[in-house]
Amino acid sequence: MRRTIIIGDIHGCFDELLELLEKVDIRPDDLLVSVGDLVDRGQAPGDVVRLFRERPNSVAVMGNHERKHVRGIFSYAQEITRLQLGDHYAETVDWMRTLPYYFENEHVRVVHAAMQSGIPLADQREEILCGSTRGERELTMLFPDSSWYDHYTDAKPVVFGHHVTGREPMILNGRIFGLDTGACHGWNLTALCLPGFTVHSVRAHADHWSTTKRQWQLPVLKSKPWHDSTWLELAQAIERVASAPDTATRGWLEELQEWAANLQSAFPTMVATAHRVADELTEEGLRRHPAAKVLFQARNGRLDQADLARQCPTPRRTIDLAAALGLVLDEPPKWTRPWPSPRSRRGPRSGHRAMGISGSGEQPPLGGAVLRAEPRNPLTGLLALQPGYRADFEAGVRAEDGLGLDGGPFDGGHRSGAGSQQQTGRGGSGGHAGQQASSVTHDKLLSRCVAVSGVGVKMICV
Secondary structure (H helix, E strand, C coil), X not given: CXXXXXXXXXXXXXXXXXXXXXXXXXXXXXXXXXXXXCCCCCCCHHHHHHHHHHCCCEEECCCHHHHHHHHCCCCHHHHHHHHHHHHHHHHHHHHHCCCCCCEECCCCEECCCCCCCCCCHHHCCHHHHHCCHHHHHHHHHHCCXXXXXXXCCCCCCXXXXXXXXXXXXXXXXXXXXECCCCHHHCCEEEEEEECCCEEEEXXXXXXXHHHHXXXXXXXXXXXXXXXXXCHHHHHHHHHHHCCCCCHHHHHHHHHHHHHHHHHHHCHHHHHHHHHHHHHHCCHHHHHHCCCHHHHHHHHCCCCCHHHHHHHCCCHHHHHHHHHHCCCCCCCCCCCCCCCXXXXXXXXXXXXXXXXXXXXXXXXXXXXCCCEECCCECCCCCCECXXXXXXXXCCCCCCCCCCCCCCCCCCCCXXXXXXXXXXXXXXXXXXXXXXXXXXXXXXXCCCCCCCCCCCCCCCCCEC
């Protein structure tokens, strides 16, 4: 019998995802559904996305973290993910644009964050469904002293993520299932298997978000547009992370600070050069000069260091004006070492097949022909992702994501999956729901899962 397997917030925890899919003994014809937040905070967001993109019978709904990437609302976690995905970032965001805001079949409804009882999913506000900042505010206004699920009275069960419920899922009245059990924070990754409504979990290998914040601070710092930051913004950014314990980060920040100071110390020389050039040129020469405005100010006695500083509010403006005056100023500090090596891979595990995708390096497509594409991950059979870069860094640029305001409707069309009474809402198909999975040999795993009954627990954080 075909099952629906719903996974809580994964946040780039790829190894835990593979272990969980092994634990539930996933088969090629099982429908795999993610509640959203595939990316951010973990160490392998690209691998997670690739699995959901390439495995037939897979759907991911839009989470607030995918929506941030789609809308270009960046905090620290999104900056890290952009670097982790490298050249694949743009195409991944294009795929995220197609994600639906909900999934529904005859057994269950799946949303990322919340929904309002009594309103059809197609008519729900997308901000509420995905848990955007605006959607959270609207829910607070609707239910100031309680949670949305306390008011959920519809007969069909609803499954969601977004709010960490603790190490165990939240199960209320057998109809409300909160599956975000904090995998990226070192707790658990949880699945709900239908139609039996059995719960299965695996323990996280580490507090991935803490590790990822440390490892990626220096690459994030080096990727920032320091040329276009004002002197004040640059000084404040340096001050925020100046206490980082990592010596490489501190060393690079010292170089950055020295570079900014050297640029500003060039102002007297630039003023003197402007006066000299203004005295040497004719009126027509001044007009044609790329620094004409500054040179005319110098000739008329209206250019001093304060005037020049107002015209050079950023490093780029300073370097460009200096070049126009025939002076060469330093560029910002360069990389002192190359990007770190790709994410290490383990070898194949006994008893594991590629959860619906052949692990032999050959993936039969829907038409039946065999396509060869190398290299492939020997564990999953998926095409290998470009390097997920790593480097040493310490958290401190921004303590947590969720900053900025989302808003406005997301355009898209309602779509139904083929072969069942399932629906995905307004973003696109979210994967390959309804497609025929390729046939693979499936070994039985020794570890079997048991049904877990639960009681309601209070959500402790967002």
